[in-house]
Amino acid sequence: MAVQTAKPPRTIGLIFEHFASAPRPVWQLDRPFDIAPDSGVRFTPAGLATLVEQTSAALWEAGLRAGDRLAIVKDNHFDTVLLAAAAARIGALPAMTSGTIEPEILRPMMERLQPRVLVASPAVLAGAEKAGVQLVGPQARVLVAGAGAAALDRTVTTVAELLDADVPPANPAADDQPMICTHTSGTTGVPKYVVHSAATLLGVLTKLETMKIPLLSIRPSDTVASCISFVHGRAITWAFAQLARPPGQVVVLADSTPDTVAATLRRHPATTLEACPNIFQRWEGMARTDPDVFSSCRAFINTFDAIHPRTVRTFLDVSRHRMPVWGQVWGQTEVGPVCMGLYTRGRLNRSRGSRRAVTSDVGRSIPFVTGVKVVDAQTRQEVPRGTEGIVLVRTAGRCLTYLGEDERHREKIWDGWWNSGDIGVQRRGGLLRIIDREVDVIPGVSGIELESVLLERLPDTTEVIVLGVPGRPPVPVLSTSDGALDPAAWRRATADLPQLDDPVLIGWDDFPRTGTWKVRRPVLRERLFGTTQTFGTGRWT
Secondary structure (H helix, E strand, O other): OOOOOOOOOOOHHHHHHHOOOOOOOEEEEOOOOOOOOOOOOEEOHHHHHHHHHHHHHHHHHOOOOOOOEEEEEEOOOOHHHHHHHHHHHOOOEEEEEEOOOOHHHHHHHHHHHOOOEEEEOHHHHHHHHHHOOOOOOOOOEEEEOOOOHHHOOOOOEEOHHHOOOOOOOOOOOOOOOEEEEEEOOOOOOOOOEEEEEHHHHOOOOOHHHHOOOOOOOOOOOOEEEEEOOOOOHHHHHHHHHHHHOOOOEEEEOOOOOHHHHHHHHHHOOOOEEEEOHHHHHHHHHHHHHOHHHOOOOOEEEEOOOOOOHHHHHHHHHHOOOOOOEEEEEEEEOOOEEEEEEEEEHHHHHHOOOOOOOHHHEEEEEOOOOEEEEEEOOOOOOEOOOOOOEEEEEEEOOOOOEEOOOHHHHHOOEEOOEEEEEEEEEEOHHHOEEEEEEHHHOEOOEOHHHHHHHHHHHOOOEEEEEEEOOOOOOOEEEEEEOOOOOOHHHHHHHHOOOOOOOOOEEOOHHHOOEOOOOOEOHHHHHHHHHOOOOOOOOOOOO
């Protein structure tokens, strides 16, 4: 086992070995790892390092070698990161892929990847068989991770069966070479595989993670809980931060189901809690009926998507701390974190009743890490402050390419700046306000802001999505806690808003979602209205 030295390596393949001798954090899981189901739910840094080495042995035994590619398509859990680390340790390129993606979409992703080894959950393999989709060819070895392997129609080998193989020597790729593939959300089609190197991902994008940010930085006494999509690049930088600036405990919430979350957080009360915005939104009811689950939290963090003021206020209000804070990070898989907005009870209370969503203000770019400017989509020239335009980002942490789609990647680089595909406004002092994704833009209004206002004014709503459909006013699609919507309450909530179409009421589970629980707006639009037409071009998604 490697002894910790002063400067950690950049590659995820060696990070766990580097910190193996550290006394903290203790990692607490809500369920055992799929790759090691008999190893319990408590791990030390040394235990994680050993498991990464054993997993690299299993992958080596399955035929994975330096320069090969590993596809990871399984149920959400932190062992996705351990699988990726194990592959990177021996110089292979891992691709972390959400197990929620439909087989028909997984197939073209696998064609781009051409994996030598596929690690999949039984549900993924069963779903592909049922759909008649062959995910990989005969040249690829398939390993299973997760419960239910016995129910498959063929004999399979599990990762756990190979963990006792001989551990191969570490042989990671150079820091400037591809280290990992993660994928975009896929809200508008087949997700793109985003290729990062050790230099771009851990050399640059971890800087925000380890900065000393008042009220948000990790403390040695903290218990840090996370309920995110662990196939995202965010999971890599987050893991590094827990090792480099260790709290006392880390709680992995692989399952976002309220009952599981409540039980886990009662065993391990969190002081810092991170989740995807739609997961926080899903937990709002729990925060109201069982506030003690979250009362120990002094800090909340969200990434991946827009958060709404009602959600932020709900959780800040149940904290027992005098001055809890909420940090919202705006960024993208391709460029990592770009801006951070900080919200307090006071800021949320001052904005109550406003038609402007305070959480649409995502802060300023990260000093010495990122730069932001807003430009005209046609001329590519910077627009005056206060004018809407396409948000461009400059960072040394930009991804290397899209796997198999180099030209698509090049098209989004404008004179050295990255086209985010978001519409925004930059005000004096550099404060950035996000309006909408360009593909989702609605003329004259901000769909994100309308959603925030409606959620605020209609407390029983559990989800609100406002769709732009050419030929009609913006269409609100809602779910509520009891499946009903009071017409009088709707009229009061919308009386001073721009004209909206009649609301469409569906169940929370009927919203099509990505692996990070974002609503797939194009799919929703086509399901409900039979059209793929939007007001945006979608050229930069």
